Amino acid sequence: MERLKSHPESVKKLLLDHVVLGQRLDLGIGADLSFTTLGGRTVQIKSKPGGLVANGANVATDKVDVGIGRLIIIDNYLFPEDLTADHSFVQDMTQVLSLLQSGVRVFQHLLARSNVTKLLKKEDDYTVLVPTDRAFQRWHPIDWGFYPFSVPEFTEMVLMNHFIKGSIKQETLVGSNTVTSLGGRQITFAKTNDGMITANGVELVKGDTPINKGNIMFVTEVLFVDEQVVSQLHEEHRDKETPPLLAFPWFGSQFLSHAFVALEADARFKHVTRFLNQADLAFYVSGAGYTFFVPTDAAFNQLRLENAPDNVLASSDKGMSVLLSHFVKTRLYDKDIKDGATFTSLSNRTLHITRKPGLNGTVEGADIIEKEVFVYNLGTMFFVNRVIFGDEIPCDFNSSVVTTVGPSREMTTSLAEEIDATTVPDILLEESTVPTTTTVPVSPAATSEFTPSVISSKKK
Structure with a gap:
């Protein structure tokens, strides 16, 4: 009974294991019975000489x-x-923490989510230093960024270093005491003259929470975690970083939007960004969790697409299929690129990987020249030196193209004569200094190197 008094959750469990819902059991029918309690436990009723027995307990009265x-x-x-049954430290610790309404969630x-508790032996005593929620909150990004405890192996090691073998009580600490955590790190307890107790310089919440086979103490910071540790961890795990929300270019495709922004800033990917801009793949690449094999400009130049219109891939089913063949609906890492x-x-075509020792590997014959370019925690890019299935791209460029060109000071004579400066607002007659976008229909007779001129005029 003393155990029940000190473990209210055990009392609740005990009661639920003795209640059957929705049935008025009739044990007088003379047959063996089996039923399940509210606690999910099975009870066997057997008829034996001298009376009925329920899980070994004698039935004194079968009906009230x-x-x-x-x-x-x-x-x-x-x-x-x-x-x-002898409760372990883990059982009692879990039970006590679950009774707290907030603060250590x-x-x-x-x-x-870790395997730390599996390291604790049932027969041993332990002390755990439990960081408060506020201690963990310090390392949580406000809107987006890197959260160190999103890295499982790091989290597990940090938690291990908050467990100490043996029962340590604050009231017994005098001066300075150094112990070793389960993770092998040193923890030094110190007590100041005013009675404050610290662990590695971090203040402990005053008071012990003794439990069966150990003690719980609460700490105001997460031990062994600082700016330098988190910065180094961030460099090693950029794939765990959460991104800011982008409304442009494709709100419904955060992976594609962030990948596009990153590629647009890299001079090696002028062609793929202009092709993506026209294709609008947001419908196919929605959300996150993708891999993008990105061809360089040199890869498109091999196919003589350097002067191709921006919609060369978007304007045909074959072109779209080639573009979608560079995306996989799985986040791949370098370890996944196996021979x-x-x-x-996404085009539903199979991509074949070959890889020799010491090399980055190839995908459909395209060499991977740069691996694991993380797009936050949304996906991964691999840069390749060839366009996958590039020989299937249509070569007919005779279509209307949206082309961006810079201003030109040249004016054709025939068009200049048609402009009446007196009928044009002054602001339109000032010399243009801003690049202008114009829609230019390319005739079948035009060459792929045709460059339109934008007319500008000076006020006389």
Whole structure:
């Protein structure tokens, strides 16, 4: 009974294991019965010489009707082993933390997702330093950025370093005491003259929470985590960084939008960005969790597409298929690029990987020249030196093209004569200094190098 008094959750469990919902059991039918309690436990009723037995407990009275329910009186608990079983440190720690309404939810969540508790032996005593939610909140990005506890192996090591073998009480600490955590790090407890206790210089919440086989203390910072540690971790795990929300160019495709912005800033990818801009793949590449094999400008130049119109891929089914063949609906890492591996692209075509030791590998014959370019936690890019299935791109460039050109000071004589400066607003007669976009229909007779001129005029 003393154990039940100190463990209210055990009392609740005990009661649920002795209640059956929705049935008025009739044990007088003389047959063996089996039923499930509200606690999900199974009870076996057997008829033996001398009376009925329920899970080993003798049935003293099999029927006491109370309103719409029924009581069955037995001489022992249905599951007596629950009362005599020796609770471990982990069981009692979990139970105590679960009773707290707030303040340590993050620690509980991270601990439940780790394997740390498997390292604790049932027969040993332990002390745990539990960081408060506010301690973890310090490292959480406000809107977007890197959260160190999104890296599982790092989180597990940090948690291990908050457990100490042996029961340590604040009231017994005097001066300076150094112990070793389960993760092998040194923790030094110190007590100041005014009674404040610190662990590695971090203040502890005053007071112990003793439990069976150990003690719980609460700490105001996460131990062994600082700016330098997080900065280095960030460099190693940029794939865990959350992105800012982009409304442009494609709100519904954050991976594609962030990839486009990154490629647009790189001089090696002028062609793929202009082709993407016309293709508008947001419908196909929605959300996140993709891999993009990105051809360089040199790759498109090999196919003589340097002067191709921006819509050369978007204007045909074959062109769109080629473009979609560079995307895979899976986030791949360098470790996934294995010799003989295959992946299905968004065009539903199979991409074949070959890789020799010491090399980055190839995808459909295109060499991977740069690997694992992370687009936040949205996906990954691999830069390749050839266009995948590039020989299938239509070569007919005789279509209307949207071309961006710079201003020109030249004016054809015939057109200049038609302009009446007196009928044009002054602001339009000032020399143009801003690049102008014009829609130019390219005739079949025009060459692919045709460059339109934008007419400008000076006020006389």
